[in-house]
Amino acid sequence: MYLLFSVLSFAVIIISINKAIDYFSFVTIEKQMMEKADLGEMSFREVLSRHEQEVDAGQMEEVARSALETLKASVKEVRIYDSSQKLLGLAVDGIVINNKTPVIFPGNIQNALKGNYAYTVSEDHLLYFAVPIQDKYYQNSYVYEFVEDVSYFYTMMDQIRYILFAGAGGFIILITLSSLFIARNTTKPIKYLLGATESFSKQQFREVHLNRKDELGMLAAGLNRMGIQLSDYIQYQKQFVSNVSHELKTPLAAIKGFSQYLYEGEDEDEELQRIYFHLVNESDRLTRLVNELLMLSRFDKAGQDGIDAEKTDLAQLAAGGAAGLRAKADSKGIELTIRQGPPAFVNVNQVLMSHAIANVLDNAIKYSGPGTRVSIETLVREQEAVVRISDQGIGISADELTRVQERFYRASNAGGAGGTGLGLSICKEIAEKFGGHLDIESQLGAGTTVYIRLPLL
Ligand SMILES: Nc1ncnc2c1ncn2[C@@H]1O[C@H](COP(=O)(O)OP(=O)(O)OP(=O)(O)O)[C@@H](O)[C@H]1O
Numbered sequence: 061m062y063l064l065f066s067v068l069s070f071a072v073i074i075i076s077i078n079k080a081i082d083y084f085s086f087v088t089i090e091k092q093m094m095e096k097a098d099l100g101e102m103s104f105r106e107v108l109s110r111h112e113q114e115v116d117a118g119q120m121e122e123v124a125r126s127a128l129e130t131l132k133a134s135v136k137e138v139r140i141y142d143s144s145q146k147l148l149g150l151a152v153d154g155i156v157i158n159n160k161t162p163v164i165f166p167g168n169i170q171n172a173l174k175g176n177y178a179y180t181v182s183e184d185h186l187l188y189f190a191v192p193i194q195d196k197y198y199q200n201s202y203v204y205e206f207v208e209d210v211s212y213f214y215t216m217m218d219q220i221r222y223i224l225f226a227g228a229g230g231f232i233i234l235i236t237l238s239s240l241f242i243a244r245n246t247t248k249p250i251k252y253l254l255g256a257t258e259s260f261s262k263q264q265f266r267e268v269h270l271n272r273k274d275e276l277g278m279l280a281a282g283l284n285r286m287g288i289q290l291s292d293y294i295q296y297q298k299q300f301v302s303n304v305s306h307e308l309k310t311p312l313a314a315i316k317g318f319s320q321y322l323y324e325g326e327d328e329d330e331e332l333q334r335i336y337f338h339l340v341n342e343s344d345r346l347t348r349l350v351n352e353l354l355m356l357s358r359f360d361k362a363g364q365d366g367i368d369a370e371k372t373d374l375a376q377l378a379a380g381g382a383a384g385l386r387a388k389a390d391s392k393g394i395e396l397t398i399r400q401g402p403p404a405f406v407n408v409n410q411v412l413m414s415h416a417i418a419n420v421l422d423n424a425i426k427y428s429g430p431g432t433r434v435s436i437e438t439l440v441r442e443q444e445a446v447v448r449i450s451d452q453g454i455g456i457s458a459d460e461l462t463r464v465q466e467r468f469y470r471a472s473n474a475g476g477a478g479g480t481g482l483g484l485s486i487c488k489e490i491a492e493k494f495g496g497h498l499d500i501e502s503q504l505g506a507g508t509t510v511y512i513r514l515p516l517l
């Protein structure tokens with residue numbers, strides 16, 4: 061596109077230069093001819109004054125002959141006409157010629173008789189230049205026309221044009237080659253750097269290196285340093301969360317056990333009973349959170365094959381898992397539809413996969429109102445088994461859709477519904493651990509559909 065534009069502008073420049081050359085060369089040649097015409101006119105007038113008697117006697121042929129003798133040497137051809145455009149005399153290559161009828165351009169002669177210089181260039185590059193000559197009464201009574209061969213001038217212009225076009229052609233080729241070279245030399249590393257930033261944004265850190273010393277090389281080195289720092293920082297953060305979770309695990313178990321004990325042992329004071337119940341609930345919630353955090357940190361540490369997997373019918377696993385949440389749906393007045401679909405064998409860890417499916421279904425129920433419908437079904441697509449869970453709940457806005465899969469992110473409309481914001485990030489990690497994906501489609505106020513996609517065995 062850019063190249064086309066530069067070639068086009070070049071073409072415009074060349075055409076204008078070409079026109080300018082034409083124009084200025086004609087101006088030059090006109091000037092030369094006019095000087096010649098002035099000289100001829102002077103000589104003609106001299107002849108007229110010398111032959112005043114013949115003029116008065118109307119012996120114009122005589123006068124013309126005399127004028128031809130004077131003028132014939134300086135140009136290729138001379139013609140003399142009278143006021144009625146009649147050819148009075150003709151001399152070619154310095155020789156006066158009688159009885160010849162040469163090619164005449166009447167427009168030229170008519171124009172000259174009106175008192176102007178006039179010229180025409182014939183196809184064989186002969187220039188016919190007509191000059192008005194006044195008699196003693198200042199009337200334009202004669203026309204002196206000379207013919208010059210200007211083909212040398214056309215040859216010269218052609219040569220100039222040839223040089224111009226050859227130069228421009230060479231220039232365009234050079235420009236094209238150099239811009240291609242520049243484009244290749246700059247866009248390729250920029251694409252490489254773009255790819256690096258994209259994988260950084262997915263938290264995949266890899267070495268970024270460009271073997272060059274210019275700004276792009278420096279940028280690559282800067283990106284590389286940034287990647288290392290980010291990766292270290294994230295690693296540190298994960299380690300920290302993991303350590304804290306571990307430290308919390310034992311005291312939490314104790315708190316949970318004691319509060320359970322207190323709650324069960326108290327059957328007199330209702331106020332105390334309510335407080336103990338609250339304690340049990342909160343310690344349950346904290347235990348769940350700590351367990352989820354520990355699960356995430358186990359994922360972070362485990363390599364690609366760090367987790368056991370076995371051949372599993374996803375359709376059966378999903379239907380079984382969903383049945384466990386029916387009571388929760390019923391209690392909220394939500395109609396839960398479970399469609400099992402044909403067997404779909406995948407390679408997963410059953411405990412983790414049930415956990416992921418239950419988590420997504422739990423969201424669907426949690427973020428939907430009574431009287432709505434939640435459905436779960438397993439489909440088999442090309443090379444893929446898909447668990448689809450859809451609801452008619454509050455939905456997620458488009459700008460938050462990608463963020464809800466981040467750890468601890470809760471969408472702005474989650475509001476009163478309790479939660480830690482870890483559920484979906486765990487589901488995503490579980491799906492990805494077994495070579496799958498988690499996709500979410502949602503419309504605010506209309507509902508959400510989550511797809512857990514796994515490669516078929
Ligand atoms: N089906 C859904 N409908 C509407 N919003 C949803 C749905 N599923 C998830 N969300 C939004 O995504 C956010 C993240 O979900 P996620 O399951 O990770 O966390 P959570 O449900 O808030 O807490 P928990 O860790 O207890 O699951 C939720 O806070 C909610 O705003």
Ligand SMILES: [Mg+2]
Nearest residue numbers: 423479483484
């Ligand atoms: Mg959740």
